[in-house]
Amino acid sequence: QVHLVQSGPEVKKPGASVTVSCKASGNTFASYGISWVRQAPGQGLEWMGWISVYNYKTNYAQKLQGRVTLTTDASTTTVYMELRSLRSDDTAVYYCAQGHSYDAFDIWGQGTMVTVSS
Amino acid sequence: DIQMTQSPSTLSASVGDRVTITCRASQSISSWLAWYQQKPGKAPKLLIHKASNLESGVPPRFSGSGSGTEFTLTISSLQPDDFATYYCQQYNSYSGTFGQGTKVEIK
Numbered sequence: 001q002v003h004l005v006q007s008g009p010e011v012k013k014p015g016a017s018v019t020v021s022c023k024a025s026g027n028t029f030a031s032y033g034i035s036w037v038r039q040a041p042g043q044g045l046e047w048m049g050w051i052s053v054y055n056y057k058t059n060y061a062q063k064l065q066g067r068v069t070l071t072t073d074a075s076t077t078t079v080y081m082e083l084r085s086l087r088s089d090d091t092a093v094y095y096c097a098q099g100h101s102y103d104a105f106d107i108w109g110q111g112t113m114v115t116v117s118s
Numbered sequence: 119d120i121q122m123t124q125s126p127s128t129l130s131a132s133v134g135d136r137v138t139i140t141c142r143a144s145q146s147i148s149s150w151l152a153w154y155q156q157k158p159g160k161a162p163k164l165l166i167h168k169a170s171n172l173e174s175g176v177p178p179r180f181s182g183s184g185s186g187t188e189f190t191l192t193i194s195s196l197q198p199d200d201f202a203t204y205y206c207q208q209y210n211s212y213s214g215t216f217g218q219g220t221k222v223e224i225k
Contacts, residue, residue: 035214037162045154045162045205047214059212062119095161101211104152104167111161 002029004096004109011115017084020112022096024077029053031107033100034079036070038092046092050100051079059101086116120144120208124217130225137193139220141206146186153182153191154205156219162205166191196222 003025010018022034035050049060051070058070069082079096094112099105121144131137141151149169154162164173166182169189179194193200201224206217 037214037216044219045156045207045216047207047216050214061213061215097161099209099214101209101214102150104164104209105154105162105207105214106164106167106173108161108163 002098002107004098004107006096006109006112009113011117012086014087014116014118016086017082018086018114019080019082020094020114022079022109029077031098031100032103035097035099035105036081037095037097039095040089040092052100053079088116090114091116119213119215120147120210122206122208122215122217124206124220126220127218128221128223130223131196132225133196133198135196137196137222139191139204141189141217143187143208147208147210149185150208150210151184151189152207152209154207155202156205157202
């Protein structure tokens with residue numbers, strides 16, 4: 001079974017950018033796409049966007065359009081999430097998950113804490 | 119983006135109770151709805167996909183129903199391990215928005 005392993009915690013200043021990685025074990029993507037979901041402290045789940053690992057097409061949440069970019073490196077079975085112009089309310093645990101349109105999120109990474117603080 | 123509204127936000131129940139959580143979509147999503155369980159400090163766990171399909175390994179006391187804009191998650195007999203927060207999610211062709219969550223607490 002595929003496992004998703006994310007990069008470690010990050011601390012950033014407001015206005016900076018952060019990149020979080022998500023590597024599929026076994027050097028294979030078992031599903032059509034990878035999604036990103038975040039969860040601010042004490043809050044619910046927020047879908048950020050998804051990317052097809054085959055044709056690299058992306059869809060992003062309207063709220064994050066222009067600040068978030070998802071990319072994939074098929075040679076290393078790794079997906080990257082870049083979030084720019086960070087604000088304090090971007091402080092959250094960021095999860096990657098195997099899933100896409102018409103494909104529920106059945107496997108999740110362990111989560112990456114991103115803290116935005118001056 | 120499609121909006122998802124769950125009710126109630128919090129639910130107090132006892133072991134053995136039958137529990138129902140409702141999720142409403144702002145427009146029709148056919149059956150492209152999933153339910154997740156999340157415990158503190160852990161990633162969400164998929165329970166049900168395509169509105170009523172039980173994920174492999176999930177106990178049969180969990181069931182889902184509905185289509186279009188109205189959906190329900192039912193736990194037929196609440197067990198101690200079921201006290202957690204539950205989220206619905208629509209995953210149609212454009213987005214994957216979640217409901218705000220329902221916390222199931224011990225009464």
